[in-house]
Amino acid sequence: MRLEFGLTEKQLGDVLDRLFGDRALRPQDPEQGFLAAVFTATGATRRTLLLGQIVEPKAGDVYWSRNDGLVMTHHYYSRALSVVQSMPEAGLLNVHSHPRPRTGVSPPRPSEQDLGTDARELCFVSRALPDGRATAAAIVTPGGGISLREYKFRRPCSKQEALSREFGPAGAKIAFAQRVRVVGPGLRILWGDPSTESPRATFNAAMMDSSILLWGAAGQKILSELTIGIAGLGGVGGIVAEHLARLGVGALVLVDYDRLEDGNFNRSQGATRTDAARRLPKIEIYKRVASEAATAPEFQIFAHRESVAESAGLNALLDCDIVVSAADDAFARQVLDHTAYAHLIPVIDGGTTLVPDSSSMLLVAGKSQVVAAGPGHGCLECQGVYTQEEATVARESASWGDYINAGAGHGRKTKRELRAPSVICNNGLVASLIGLRILAIALRATPATLCGTQRYYVEDGTLAWGAIKECKRGCLKSSWSGLGDAHCVPVGTDLRWKKLQEREPDEVKPLTKRGRLS
């Protein structure tokens, strides 16, 4: 499982200020440092250590010694240990500064002295913490270069083992975080492993020249290194998958459980009539569409026939740098809203509501909207994308019809009224706005479009920004920022997916040798 390090932009600003700015405790010393809680966020193939609360050093806790280098006292370690022991699943991170290089973000290399001191101190820490908690050390340079290494020690079960070399600091297994993700409101991904070179850019310059004219080779390299998840491959998600593949994104993770049917064929861009007749799972169709559209030479695509509201589907998305929420379901949206903060993965949600008057062919009202959530953004709930009651109802039954039959919400709408209108043109608009928001977040091409709710009002054709750009007072989501696995993301059983699995055997209608339906 590959290792990464994650922190918010706000935290990085605070760290730089403590190590190199006004908040340095002993600015005359060549190096500064502090201890902090660290949380683990686990996906299917990626583990990320996330920076938690910094344990404030007091005068004398951290100092520079000519012989020993940077010293963090035992008293400071004891205090930090008691802080992290009180936090569920928290480990301990030792952070210190290197004064050079003054500029650039190349990952700093630990000295022999760093490696020896950190192993000794963290071995002692790991024995004091419950099993499974992370112990790590990070180095930061003035330009914002960061390297982090995790230390794993064997836990002794006897006095003899405790005294033996392989259970002590010398037996430490050290792994560098490959990448560092700085999240919110934008996203910066830095190479984190000083023991290896940053991978070379992999993009086809001839194929991408029109985009490179806009954001340069550096921008294209950023896109080629992104992994983006798409939850829901309906009218919006399917188009987003193709757009992102053409933009040169390096990897896509698709999560959807539905099949293509005649009823949604008219807005499934890239799907064929044969796909609809065969009732293929949408993930298969969009895996094909995106693979054929991909411009990144080493493009990878992972498709999971799962619900994002369940732990298996969510787990696949926890490997992503950005997630697109296109599931059109309050349960899934709530799960992704929590994930955006706890796991530091920006989520971009998009959807359309149309209110027709079928007798006059007029659209009475309607809006398409795109919203970003995660650190540095307001959450989806505060921006009005879903309510807690809607998320509860979505957990309650396999469909709105079942919900009504269960005696709740009676008299609101008939089953026919519950069929929402949907048009590919609106879906395409939302997909394009999602793509542009991803470019804003990843490339910072248009900083003014990073945050908030962007709405297209159908009745008068205007595009406008909503007033809410941050969470409402009393919202707790930002307090879950960076808690990783320690925050209980409210996944559950997606009853629609469960019903679908029960109702029909998981098989695709076969084709004849001539490629026709049998």
Added chain:
Amino acid sequence: MSDLESALPPPVAEALAHLRSLRDGEVRTDAIQDNFVYVWVGSLTKNQSSEEPGGWIRLPLAFPHANPHGLVTREALKSAGEGNIADGYNAGHDICVPVRPLGGGHYYSWTWENAPQLRSPQDIVGVVQWYERRIRKG
């Protein structure tokens, strides 16, 4: 702790522990079905003194991030005035199935709309009080 309770997400387990310490030490988990846990609150008060107290509150496994939905009782609830409570009443509904062996047979599909926003596991005490107010309202 029962096998059922050991499977509960930490915030729900914390809520039940809080409810036991502050309100009713006999609170128990009787069933888990499709994202909801059936929590027996034996001290749940009703309108008439002739009615035996108690009922199953359907608490979401995602509590406090999702709202409680519905109450299951052994007997039909009497209103404060005359007759039984009719609002949201479903006799013998499928929702009762998980606690039917324990006598559950009357389902009130009361949703959490227009109720206080839930934020922490400690809000569980307010949930029980809300159901008691809902019973009084009829």
